[in-house]
Amino acid sequence: MVTRGRIAAPKRLIARIGRGAVFGILSVALLGVGGLQAADKPLLAFAARIAGDDARTRIVIDFDEKPEFSVHYVAAPERVVVDLPATAFGFPDEDLAARGLFNDIRFGAMDETSARLVLTAKRPVQLSLAEVQEGENGEFRLVLDAEMATAEAFQKLVQGQEWEGSAAAADESLAAVDDDAFVVAIDAGHGGIDTGAIGTTTQTPEKSITLSFAKLLAEELGGEAGIDAVLTRDDDVFLSLSERVTLARQAKADLFISLHADTLSQKDIRGATVYTLSDRASDRMAENLAARENLSDQIAGIRLKDEPPEVADILLDLTRRETQAFSVTLAQNVLSSFEGQVGLINNAHRHAGFQVLRAPDIPSVLLELGFLSNADDEKLLLDEAWRKKVSRLLVDAVGRYKNMAVANGG
Structure with missing residues (x-):
């Protein structure tokens, strides 16, 4: 602001x-996110891990409460964007060091009410799984399974979504x-x-x-x-x-x-x-x-x-x-x-x-x-x-x- x-x-x-x-100036168009959690009590992402190779890569992030999220695809270069409510990231950056299909991973606040995870890929990708799973101790796990895709398949994902990804006017x-x-x-x-x-x-x-x-x-x-x-x-x-x-x-x-x-x-x-x-x-x-x-x-x-x-x-x-x-x-x-x-x-x-x-x-x-x-x-x-x-x-x-x-x- x-x-x-x-x-x-x-x-x-x-x-x-x-x-x-x-x-409006600070907000990002998060179409499809739905009612994000209130920013006065941000979620806590307290742990994360990543594993995989150049064909398949899994990312898991543990939260103290169930996160609402949305996934979008961005081209040039190929990226997977995951939008979240306001989130405090309490794990070391190296726990999500890029590997496998991804050559860069960023996460952090977008504004007072939202956060974002940006996965920059080495090649066209798609998520075969993106869901929240409840753990045995009351924690919630955001699981993202990425797999390699053809350029044509990735382009269809980009064109088939109603999302601009740029700041609101x-x-x-x-x-x-x-x-x-x-x-x-x-x-x-x-x-x-x-x-x-x-x-x-x-x-x-x-x-x-x-x-x-x-x-x-x-x-x-x-x-x-x-x-x-x-x-x-x-x-x-x-x-x-x-x-x-x-x-x-x-x-x-x-x-x-x-x-x-x-x-x-x-x-x-x-x-x-x-x-x-x-x-x-x-x-x-x-x-x-x-x-x-x-x-x-x-x-x-x-x-x-x-x-x-x-x-x-x-x-x-x-x-x-x-x-x-x-x-x-x-x-x-x-x-x-x-x-x-x-x-x-x-x-x-x-x-x-x-x-x-x-x-x-x-x-x-x-x-x-x-x-x-x-x-x-x-x-x-x-x-x-x-x-x-x-x-x-x-x-x-x-x-x-x-x-x-x-x-x-x-």
Whole structure:
């Protein structure tokens, strides 16, 4: 959900957008799920196991109560998506380490009322069994038996279901807002089922680091005269890339800052990086990072609709060019504030095709605060004093940008 204000409580923004719209934005279309259990008491998944080979694989998850669930199939790549009520996963990740028919398994929260298990397959698959069995001691067992399938059979499964798998359309209607406020949308990268990178030393997930920093930055920005801050999420929930952009536009944001802390195979590389949008990446590292970040929806099992062709509109093209120029200016302001104060990688302003930066009318940057693959960066990312220092430097950068925009009639 978006949180607005200094750091304005969630209730304030809910009043602006409307409670139904907020939950509509966060909800995933779970057609066929039926009445999911209430989120005030999540289910507990306390054990899990997986066994099998490249022909058949069985997954078993033990729950304290009987779970309602639904199964869907998603193509490109082939995935099996299992939607659940709000669930606390109390078993180690390695208990569901991918094997057999699957090369990746993710599980986690989608929002306050639902969770999801995403099984990415090595080849077309189908479930020959998907049922809940009651155990001898009152526990309940979700049993999923997967078997290999032909490409034609898998395609029929995908086409034969009434499920989009993408986030519900956001409500574009907004109550009147203070047009005098300079609004900064702060986007904590990843969340929910999408953990992002994992710290090499502490195993801290990227989603937790970005959320902690986003809340601190919003508080610091909200304390500045004439600046209002909004968060695209203020909890451990999943948001699709398009939702993040839509929420910023709904908040009438003047700036969009997406926060990340990725990993690299080269563990000696450390420091902050600021990215702006470009169809052509500035370098291979930027290209690879953008490709990984753009997989966020796929990780959560979102089935994306084909994007409509762009409208040949010269005004829209001019808007994008102007927005891009402002994005570069914002990036330069951030790096100017960081210079000599925060460690930067070489060529710290880079660009690539990040989907989350594609709002045509909001200057946007993606800030890699550091790299969780580097032990020294990881230590700083978890240090409250360092985060406070960096957030103040970002406030200074935003303030200079705001003054420039106002002086230019923005």
